Amino acid sequence: MTLRIWMLSSGLILVLGATSVRAAEPELSLGVHPFKPPTLLIKAFTPLAKYLSERLGRPVVVKVSKDYQAHIDLIGTDHLDIAYLGPAPYVLMREKYGEKRLLARQAIAGSPTFHGKIFVRDDSPIRTLSDLRGKRIALGDPNSTMTNLLPRYLLLQAGLESKDLSGFGSFGDHLNIVLAVLAGEYAAGAVKEDVFIAHQQRGLRAIATTPAISDHLFVASNALDAKSVATVRNAMLTLATQPEGPAIMRAITDGITELGPVTDQDYDNLRMIMQQLKAHGVIP
Amino acid sequence: MSVVGVHATNSRALAVFVAVLILFAGLGGGLLVFQQRQVFADQAQRDLENDIFVLGELAADALLRSDYASVERMLGHWAENHPAVRLLKATTPNGFELAHFERPTDTSAAVSSRKEVVFEGRTLATLEIVEDEAKLGGEIVFLSYQFFAASILFVSLLGWLLWLTLQRTALRPLEDEIKRRERTEVELRRRTQELEAVNSELDAFCYSISHDLRAPLRAIDGFSQVVLEDYSDKLDAQGRQYLQRVCAATQRLGYLIDDLLRLSRYALQELVPQDVDLSSLAQQFAEQRSAAMPSRQVTFTIVPNLHVRGDPQLIRAVMHNLLDNAWKFSGGKSPAIIEFGMMERDRQRLFFVRDNGAGFDMKYAAKLFGAFQRMHKQTEFPGSGIGLALVKRILNRHGGDIWAESAPGQGAVFYFTLKGDA
Numbered sequence: 001m002t003l004r005i006w007m008l009s010s011g012l013i014l015v016l017g018a019t020s021v022r023a024a025e026p027e028l029s030l031g032v033h034p035f036k037p038p039t040l041l042i043k044a045f046t047p048l049a050k051y052l053s054e055r056l057g058r059p060v061v062v063k064v065s066k067d068y069q070a071h072i073d074l075i076g077t078d079h080l081d082i083a084y085l086g087p088a089p090y091v092l093m094r095e096k097y098g099e100k101r102l103l104a105r106q107a108i109a110g111s112p113t114f115h116g117k118i119f120v121r122d123d124s125p126i127r128t129l130s131d132l133r134g135k136r137i138a139l140g141d142p143n144s145t146m147t148n149l150l151p152r153y154l155l156l157q158a159g160l161e162s163k164d165l166s167g168f169g170s171f172g173d174h175l176n177i178v179l180a181v182l183a184g185e186y187a188a189g190a191v192k193e194d195v196f197i198a199h200q201q202r203g204l205r206a207i208a209t210t211p212a213i214s215d216h217l218f219v220a221s222n223a224l225d226a227k228s229v230a231t232v233r234n235a236m237l238t239l240a241t242q243p244e245g246p247a248i249m250r251a252i253t254d255g256i257t258e259l260g261p262v263t264d265q266d267y268d269n270l271r272m273i274m275q276q277l278k279a280h281g282v283i284p
Numbered sequence: 285m286s287v288v289g290v291h292a293t294n295s296r297a298l299a300v301f302v303a304v305l306i307l308f309a310g311l312g313g314g315l316l317v318f319q320q321r322q323v324f325a326d327q328a329q330r331d332l333e334n335d336i337f338v339l340g341e342l343a344a345d346a347l348l349r350s351d352y353a354s355v356e357r358m359l360g361h362w363a364e365n366h367p368a369v370r371l372l373k374a375t376t377p378n379g380f381e382l383a384h385f386e387r388p389t390d391t392s393a394a395v396s397s398r399k400e401v402v403f404e405g406r407t408l409a410t411l412e413i414v415e416d417e418a419k420l421g422g423e424i425v426f427l428s429y430q431f432f433a434a435s436i437l438f439v440s441l442l443g444w445l446l447w448l449t450l451q452r453t454a455l456r457p458l459e460d461e462i463k464r465r466e467r468t469e470v471e472l473r474r475r476t477q478e479l480e481a482v483n484s485e486l487d488a489f490c491y492s493i494s495h496d497l498r499a500p501l502r503a504i505d506g507f508s509q510v511v512l513e514d515y516s517d518k519l520d521a522q523g524r525q526y527l528q529r530v531c532a533a534t535q536r537l538g539y540l541i542d543d544l545l546r547l548s549r550y551a552l553q554e555l556v557p558q559d560v561d562l563s564s565l566a567q568q569f570a571e572q573r574s575a576a577m578p579s580r581q582v583t584f585t586i587v588p589n590l591h592v593r594g595d596p597q598l599i600r601a602v603m604h605n606l607l608d609n610a611w612k613f614s615g616g617k618s619p620a621i622i623e624f625g626m627m628e629r630d631r632q633r634l635f636f637v638r639d640n641g642a643g644f645d646m647k648y649a650a651k652l653f654g655a656f657q658r659m660h661k662q663t664e665f666p667g668s669g670i671g672l673a674l675v676k677r678i679l680n681r682h683g684g685d686i687w688a689e690s691a692p693g694q695g696a697v698f699y700f701t702l703k704g705d706a
Contacts, residue, residue, distance in 0.1 A: 037354070169350065173351075182382075183380050185350060
């Protein structure tokens with residue numbers, strides 16, 4: 001409780017939206033890492049929060065964490081009741097704070113795994129990863145799977161370490177990475193494949209694709225009672241069959257077709273990659 | 285200039301004045317609208333400059349922290365929420381269009397602004413915004429309608445006041461003149477009716493007198509004949525001659541009374557207009573006279589099918605008198621030539637009877653149509669001198685006229701017209 005009060009007072013948690021069902025019931029928090037601007041994330045997850053509220057019979061509010069690390073810490077310390085996590089943050093959180101009850105994993109176009117892209121501008125002379133030597137690359141949060149860790153892994157595979165580049169940009173927003181490259185501020189950038197596809201026509205060209213990684217997932221706090229966990233899990237796994245399901249999922253990320261079952265083993269290949277990154281000092 | 289002409293001229297002047305007024309009002313209005321349009325356009329341009337300045341400041345902060353997405357989102361939202369925005373572009377120094385918004389429009393008028401977002405000498409982006417002048421156009425149209433309505437009201441009011449002034453100044457004398465002439469016309473009509481009544485009474489009186497004179501005249505003639513027949517042996521030759529002269533004089537007086545009666549009768553007789561064939565009347569006269577006096581060599585030249593509309597009996601008298609005169613006064617010629625024909629002058633038909641007879645001196649022409657006026661001695665050409673007076677009276681009653689041209693020994697031509705002839 002002391003940590004929660006400290007985090008709230010220091011602004012580590014942004015409470016940006018709420019859905020009230022019964023004022024008497026204590027509210028549950030649905031935490032989201034800041035992969036988009038908070039206003040957009042609140043809008044994106046509020047339909048899901050409302051859906052869960054109706055199933056649980058108690059209010060669920062959307063909370064956007066200050067950054068990826070804060071998000072990992074909040075769910076790791078059970079200060080969020082439900083958390084939406086990227087693959088790498090999940091692996092880091094699991095490693096640091098131990099086991100959590102997994103709820104569901106998103107599948108885009110039926111696929112529960114996803115890729116990332118390293119890209120350049122269409123008119124760029126860069127053709128391969130090795131051409132990036134001495135260039136500036138726009139990356140995302142240090143804990144972001146597809147905007148940081150996997151791209152760094154690909155660069156290592158291509159023989160490029162941090163010292164071989166002239167700099168990294170650190171963006172919290174995937175779109176900003178795309179725009180920073182298009183504006184010419186960076187020679188290359190890395191984003192999720194769906195983000196790359198959405199903006200490819202503006203003048204992007206991919207030069208590398210990451211391995212397939214198990215997609216984003218929802219986890220429950222260890223503090224949440226078993227009944228609520230079961231209710232939430234069931235609600236998520238049956239979301240695709242509900243009349244409002246497609247709209248709720250589409251609001252989170254365009255292309256989600258279902259929230260499917262998930263196991264910790266689904267992230268084993270990512271763990272191996274991250275171990276290599278640790279070995280090279282990319283991850284402390 | 286007639287009253288109607290003056291009225292028409294004033295109406296034209298009023299119309300021209302109002303037209304000039306409308307023209308000036310239109311020009312003034314156009315100028316005002318143009319000026320107001322310029323004011324609106326300047327205001328729209330200033331508003332746009334303010335907007336682009338604020339947007340540039342906001343964009344600069346975001347661009348300095350490489351928050352391109354915020355700039356793109358902010359500009360997009362701003363453009364969507366400003367209906368006048370037709371085009372918005374934000375371009376980074378490398379030419380990348382960070383934000384691009386376009387909205388279809390039907391309006392041609394637009395204001396535009398371009399601003400470079402600069403921080404410490406470094407260009408971060410260039411903003412360009414084009415806005416419709418649709419709102420401006422609407423305001424101008426509204427203003428134009430207002431001014432048009434005001435102009436119509438102003439011109440109508442001024443025209444009405446001008447009309448009142450004209451009525452009080454220029455038109456009042458004209459109206460007075462019209463009334464005065466109308467009064468004169470009524471008076472003239474009244475006097476004409478009085479004159480006609482007097483003439484009618486005079487003709488009736490003349491007829492009555494002539495009729496009453498016949499009884500004593502018959503007595504004088506009768507008793508003179510009795511004296512000549514029963515008492516001629518008691519009279520010497522001179523006495524018989526005197527009585528014979530009394531008889532001759534009474535006979536002449538009888539003829540004169542007959543003519544006077546005829547003249548009065550024609551004046552009093554009611555007209556019954558019909559189609560009359562003048563050529564046929566002339567032809568009948570020629571045939572009768574030629575048959576009666578085959579010894580005379582007379583050549584008649586008659587133009588056929590000349591018709592008029594008039595009283596048949598009176599028109600017959602006209603033709604008879606004129607042709608009889610021609611026959612009589614050409615008695616000394618062999619061959620005599622008598623013509624009846626028609627010519628047109630000033631779109632009016634002139635009928636004429638021409639002969640190659642004795643003719644007359646034109647200095648007496650004024651007396652020609654007076655009653656009992658004669659140009660020749662009774663011994664040369666017999667007659668009462670009533671014929672042409674009768675002809676003139678008949679023609680006048682038909683709305684026509686008669687005049688003559690002649691010279692002594694050169695024959696004579698009598699022209700006559702009839703109103704409404706066929």
